[in-house]
Amino acid sequence: MPEESTPSHHQQVVELAKRRGFFFPANEPYGGVAGFWTYGPRGATLKHNIESRWRERFAIGEGHMEIDSPTIFPEPVFEASGHLRDFTDMIAECPACGRAHRADHLVEATGEVADAEGLSITAIEALMDDLDVHCPDCGNSLADVAVEEFNLMFKTAIGPGSGETGYLRPETAQGIFVDFNRLAEYARNQLPFGVTQIGRGYRNEISPRRAIIRVRELTMAELEFFIDPERDEPDFSQVDDGQVVLYPVAAQEGDREHRHLDVVTAVDEGIITNAWVGYFIGITHTWLTDLGVDPERLRFRQHLPGERAHYARDCWDAEVYLGSDWTELAGLADRGVYDLTKHAEATGEEYTVFRAYDEPKTVERAMVDPDMATLGPEFGERATAIADELERLAATDPDAFDTDTAVVVEVGGDTLEVPVEATGFSIETVTEAGEGVRPEVVEPSFGVDRLVYTVLEHSYHEDEIDGEERRYLALPPSIAPTLAGVFPLLRSDDLSERARMIERHLADAGLSVAYDETGNIGRRYRRQDEIGTPFCITVDHQTLEDDTVTLRERDSTEQIRLDTDSLAAILRDLRDGRSTFEDVRGDADSVMRGVDG
RNA sequence: GCGCCGAUGGUCCAGUGGUAGGACACGAGCUUCCCAAGCUCGUAGCCCGGGUUCAAUUCCCGGUCGGCGCACCA
Incomplete structure (x- = not known):
């Protein structure tokens, strides 16, 4: 169990975060306000990198659309969504x-x-x-x-004076649901399609806790995926077939054992009822572990029936173990037709997508065409209500028109008789090409701040190099704030100048590098280790002779020697996951050193 | 929101009714040079408000923030 093998480094991570500029409490000179944090130089970059990786995977990688809606909404939106009442x-x-x-x-x-x-x-x-x-x-x-x-929603006033009541959004999702009709048009009215949004949400938490884990202003990355439940099936060939840890309701209420299964089997066996939820569990698992979330401390837990949000039919949370307990990182919710139905009811808009039948259908349908020229003089102001009632009656009980004399309708509590010839009743044969379908929604929703924190805590390591203690963040190159440090082995005019040239060259190539020449070389390596920089490049005297430098890998502290010409391309491949240090080392001339023991 | 504990340089801590000290970090320099070495010098701090007192960083009360437990987490 994680409890035994993975002690929490919460204190160390928070201390490191404050000292090295990942995050710190906002407004400290004014005493601070609980639940608000500022990302420092390293943290802002790390968060931005994580958002970029999310965008690549869940928006671009899935072929979805990204939008950016306001964070303030007028009251009726949350009245319709249920948040006003349930929040x-x-x-x-x-x-x-x-x-x-x-x-x-x-x-x-x-x-x-x-x-x-x-x-x-x-x-x-x-x-x-x-x-x-x-x-x-x-x-x-x-x-x-x-x-x-x-x-739990922050209330505000829109405009001067008494203005209109508004609320800061508690989730980014409503901005997608509200404008569904327009978004469906952009998707050329073809299901399935997905819309993503990365942005801030606001929750007036009773008790903010644990640094950036529970805050009042947070960043969410959400995908609303709209599907035709009768036609759309996920393509599981896109999903890693490795095992994930599942903790379904039955296990929580029974033996409490985690299930280790691949998602296809879990869906086939009915452990995960919605195949799309299973699909997103699969890609979420791979995506999270690629970011440095420890698979040993990651599970997917199904919500208990009483635990679900008002809009959810089913929900699985991606949970990570953070020393003290399991913490929600992402929610994978089956929201069904709840949200679109609510907004349709509130606005009178359709919130559907037209779906053509395979073959146009010919159906017989009872129709009425009330003769208002007769009904008006006869029934006065009740004529319109009578016409509506006739239409309803035709749809529900056409036999009521099977009479020679009068059709009986009830309007406003009165029983009225309408001459059958004035109803314009007929059985028509109509051809229907298709129908409006209200899509179901499956929503992967990520808490970006919690992900930033988790990546830090799960990547935090302590070890020993040449008898000296070391602490480092094993951040993947894809998200590390700095990709490589560039150092002269010692401070001298010729080495410093050469190292500066290499720094300039790599920065021009779009790589995030940091030059440092203070202190001895070991200190500089440790500085970069502590903020998770995966590589360090050192210029030494040999560089001046043959134009090679050493490339040091953070976790192993191994070094190899490379031509400076190839540096930018190699670093870019390492950052973008096209190669690993192992690959590069295999191609290099020599291994200079490794981890002791 | 309740309870317990805490708040002192950037970070982690020690300490005191007469405004403070260490370690690490940081900066300048010397020296050494492939893993936090050494030496010199330097920058930098008592959470906020009120009370007691000649005097409060210290004692008391309240607040704010942080940690933990309870509740909450749609």
């Missing part, structure tokens, strides 16, 4: 022991009320009184306790 918790604090509880949960726990979440505060207070609710911790009566509202 507001009702808290009741016990006067005896001081513990806060969800008031609606207390009421539901009595068994008298099935769903208290949507009730008003006064209704909940009355129920707590009537049902004689007691504190689950100390047993004190909560009958007269005031219920307070705690809204």
Whole structure:
């Protein structure tokens, strides 16, 4: 188990992060505000690199579209999405022991009320009184306790004066759902398609904790993937067939054992019910481990039924072990048609994609064409309502028109008789080419800040080189803030000048390099080790003779000698994953040193 | 939001009712030169507000921030 083999380095990572500029509390001179952090020079670059890798894999790599929506939305959007109601918790604090509880949960726990979440505060207070609710911790009566509202969305005012109420988005997803119709048009109305967004979201957390793990302003990377559930199947040939660690509901409630399976088998055996969720679990696993997340400390845990968000039919979290416990890194949710349906209801827009039938269908359909010239004088202001009711009746009960005299309709509580000849009833044969389909949504949603933290903690290592302790970050070259350090072996005019030239050459080639000539060479290696720089290039006296330099690899501290001409291309290949240090070493002349022991 | 603990250079800590010291780091220089070497010099700090006191970084109260536990995490 991870508990035994992988001690937490949380303290060391946070200390290193502050000291070397990965992240630090924001606004410290003003005392700071909990839950807000600034990324320093190394952290901002690391985060940016991780976002770029996400974009490559989940947007470009999957052929999806990226958008960038506002972070402030008007109130009706969250009214429709359910966030306004479900993001507001009702808290009741016990006067005896001081513990806060969800008031609606207390009421539901009595068994008298099935769903208290949507009730008003006064209704909940009355129920707590009537049902004689007691504190689950100390047993004190909560009958007269005031219920307070705690809204986890940040509220703001749009425009001057009383303005319009707005909220900072708690997830980037709504910006995609709201504008679905336009986005579907950009996708040429072809399912499946995906839309991604990387951006900030805001949650007024009750208790921000653990540095950048739980914050009030966070960066999310989300993919909303729209599928036709009857037609679209994932292509599992794109998914690594290696095993992933799964922790389904049945295991959580039963033997508590993790399942080690490949995702295709997990889908085939019904452990993962939505094949697309299985697909994204597969590519998420590969993507995360490529970034340096330790596969031994990564699992996919299915949400328990009571744990799911209001919009989710099913959800699997990618969880990482961070010393103290398992922490959610990403959520892979089956949101079904929930969001699009809600926005369709609220706006009257379609939120569907037209799907042609294989063959146009010819169907017989009961139609009405009410003769308003008759109904108007006859029924006055009720004529329009009668026409609507006739249309409904034709669709649901065409036999009602099978009469020689009058059709009976109920409008506004009155039973009225409409002469059948005035209804314009007929059975028409119509040809339908297709129908509007409301796609289902599968959503991989990543917490970028947590990923930054996890990559740091999982890559943190301590070892010993020549009897000296060393700490280093084993960051992959694809995300390391600096790709290579460039040093003169010692500070002298000729070596420094030559090293400066190489630094310039590599920077011009678009590589992130850092020149350093202070202190002795060992100190400079350690500096770069500590911020996760994977390679160091050293210019020595031999460089002046044959134009070669040494290339040192961080984790092994091995060095090889290379022609300076080939440096830029080799470093670029190393950064972009086209080759490894092992490959380069195999091609090189000599190995100069390695790890001791 | 509750409870416990903490807050002193960039980082990690020691200490004191009369405004502070170490280690590491950082900068300048000398020396050495392929893995945090040595020497000299230098930069830099008591979370905020109130109270007690002649005097508060120190004691008391409140707040803020951080860590942990509980609750929460849609």
